[in-house]
Amino acid sequence: MYTNGRAQEPSARETVYAKLKEQILNLELAPGTALSEKESSLVLGVSRTPVRESFVRLAQEGLVQVLPQRGTFVSLIDPALVEEARFMREHLERAVVRLASAHFPAEQLHALEDNLALQLKSIERADDRRLFELDEAYHRILFEGCGKLNTWRAIGQMNVHLNRSRMLRLVADRHWEHLHEQHEAIYQAVKAGDADRAERVMQEHLQLGVRDLAQLMDKYPQYFISGGDGKP
Amino acid sequence: MYTNGRAQEPSARETVYAKLKEQILNLELAPGTALSEKESSLVLGVSRTPVRESFVRLAQEGLVQVLPQRGTFVSLIDPALVEEARFMREHLERAVVRLASAHFPAEQLHALEDNLALQLKSIERADDRRLFELDEAYHRILFEGCGKLNTWRAIGQMNVHLNRSRMLRLVADRHWEHLHEQHEAIYQAVKAGDADRAERVMQEHLQLGVRDLAQLMDKYPQYFISGGDGKP
DNA sequence: CCTACCATACTTGTATGGTAGTGTGGTAGC
DNA sequence: GCTACCACACTACCATACAAGTATGGTAGG
Numbered sequence: 001m002y003t004n005g006r007a008q009e010p011s012a013r014e015t016v017y018a019k020l021k022e023q024i025l026n027l028e029l030a031p032g033t034a035l036s037e038k039e040s041s042l043v044l045g046v047s048r049t050p051v052r053e054s055f056v057r058l059a060q061e062g063l064v065q066v067l068p069q070r071g072t073f074v075s076l077i078d079p080a081l082v083e084e085a086r087f088m089r090e091h092l093e094r095a096v097v098r099l100a101s102a103h104f105p106a107e108q109l110h111a112l113e114d115n116l117a118l119q120l121k122s123i124e125r126a127d128d129r130r131l132f133e134l135d136e137a138y139h140r141i142l143f144e145g146c147g148k149l150n151t152w153r154a155i156g157q158m159n160v161h162l163n164r165s166r167m168l169r170l171v172a173d174r175h176w177e178h179l180h181e182q183h184e185a186i187y188q189a190v191k192a193g194d195a196d197r198a199e200r201v202m203q204e205h206l207q208l209g210v211r212d213l214a215q216l217m218d219k220y221p222q223y224f225i226s227g228g229d230g231k232p
Numbered sequence: 233m234y235t236n237g238r239a240q241e242p243s244a245r246e247t248v249y250a251k252l253k254e255q256i257l258n259l260e261l262a263p264g265t266a267l268s269e270k271e272s273s274l275v276l277g278v279s280r281t282p283v284r285e286s287f288v289r290l291a292q293e294g295l296v297q298v299l300p301q302r303g304t305f306v307s308l309i310d311p312a313l314v315e316e317a318r319f320m321r322e323h324l325e326r327a328v329v330r331l332a333s334a335h336f337p338a339e340q341l342h343a344l345e346d347n348l349a350l351q352l353k354s355i356e357r358a359d360d361r362r363l364f365e366l367d368e369a370y371h372r373i374l375f376e377g378c379g380k381l382n383t384w385r386a387i388g389q390m391n392v393h394l395n396r397s398r399m400l401r402l403v404a405d406r407h408w409e410h411l412h413e414q415h416e417a418i419y420q421a422v423k424a425g426d427a428d429r430a431e432r433v434m435q436e437h438l439q440l441g442v443r444d445l446a447q448l449m450d451k452y453p454q455y456f457i458s459g460g461d462g463k464p
Numbered sequence: 465c466c467t468a469c470c471a472t473a474c475t476t477g478t479a480t481g482g483t484a485g486t487g488t489g490g491t492a493g494c
Numbered sequence: 495g496c497t498a499c500c501a502c503a504c505t506a507c508c509a510t511a512c513a514a515g516t517a518t519g520g521t522a523g524g
Contacts, residue, residue, distance in 0.1 A: 011300065047509040053288050060289055068243070069476050069515040084382045091327045092320065150316045154390045243477070279479040301485040301506055
């Protein structure tokens with residue numbers, strides 16, 4: 001029988017994993033912070049087992065680093081990962097907007113419109129976090145409309161590193177001026193079927209994020225990998 | 233002191249994970265096969281804990297599917313994942329060979345030469361598995377020479393699904409004719425700095441693999457996702 | 465004062481027992 | 495013969511105990 005109503009309460013492992021990941025991405029758990037299975041289990045009110053399994057998942061994503069018998073630490077931001085995340089997004093999203101310009105379902109086109117409207121409201125309210133989420137959702141919709149949602153998910157695993165540096169930049173200084181207008185321009189180009197223009201704007205759009213990575217590394221050196229250490 | 237000679241014996245979790253992953257990729261554990269923490273722990277001679285943690289990792293990669301209180305199963309092959317893996321590789325590797333054509337270190341260039349020589353020997357011996365590994369290594373070297381090794385690793389997580397279908401194809405029918413000559417052509421183009429030609433050959437190269445995916449799905453329907461089931 | 469050593473309090477790694485949910489085969493009742 | 499029910503075997507999930515390695519601070523000896 002269909003017991004799969006998907007109304008199951010999430011497992012302890014899932015909640016712990018989501019909580020830790022959110023805190024790491026929000027920089028509430030700063031890069032370099034020492035974690036511990038026992039401490040996290042006490043804080044979150046579960047045993048070590050689900051915490052440990054969450055650490056395994058986070059370690060696989062490169063968000064934490066487990067040193068056997070020594071400790072678990074929130075990974076330092078690796079500039080190479082940040083740049084390569086940008087690289088991946090640039091080339092894959094350029095390809096995707098070309099696809100989108102050729103054919104894009106009405107449903108996702110409307111979703112883009114709604115998203116753009118919400119972006120404007122978030123900018124009015126100066127709600128950075130919300131705008132950040134909407135930005136993510138916007139790009140996700142583009143992939144979804146092209147039937148490339150799995151590709152977006154694969155990007156996601158690199159994207160977390162890019163997002164952490166973007167979040168750091170958000171703390172230092174907020175300038176979302178061009179963001180909405182670029183999103184708008186991409187939307188217009190896709191709608192008009194102008195693949196060349198869509199690709200060009202997307203390329204510019206994805207070069208904004210890491211322009212001043214060096215400044216961030218200078219301002220928050222303790223959050224970044226310096227020498228040969230950090231990732232073996 | 234420097235006790236980090238990296239000469240540590242691998243943990244039980246690592247060996248279990250590697251073993252299971254290899255067996256899944258080799259199709260020794262066929263898609264749909266039922267696994268179990270207890271059984272695997274008995275077979276591999278460890279307790280349930282490292283097995284369980286390996287399942288967590290494999291589940292995150294999409295290689296197994298864990299149904300709570302019901303069982304753990306080797307994931308069926310998802311044609312959408314296979315196609316999107318090809319999509320990612322096509323666009324990222326085209327970008328990479330363009331970079332490589334502009335500048336490529338001598339060390340990696342020699343590594344490509346060695347690799348090509350070994351490919352020839354594997355073809356002579358009709359050693360498919362070995363040629364498969366060399367093919368993977370060849371592309372990895374291209375990324376490495378461009379300083380995009382993390383990108384290759386990110387592709388890897390999608391690539392496993394592509395490779396599983398390629399392995400299935402290997403079982404059915406072996407035709408590696410064009411593989412080596414395409415690799416050779418890419419090498420020549422990179423060495424000559426001809427970005428356009430390198431990109432073009434790479435594009436053709438990466439369209440070979442999934443040409444007859446439909447045939448495989450027809451021949452081994454039990455290994456593939458059919459309807460809306462499989463991945464929620 | 466400086467150094468070498470060692471007890472101790474951490475850390476993660478592994479093993480195991482108990483719990484709750486799920487599928488299945490047998491059986492009682494119709 | 496057919497159906498409904500129930501006991502049982504099986505699963506993954508979680509908690510806990512033990513093992514083994516590591517960093518550290520205090521102390522004895524020079």
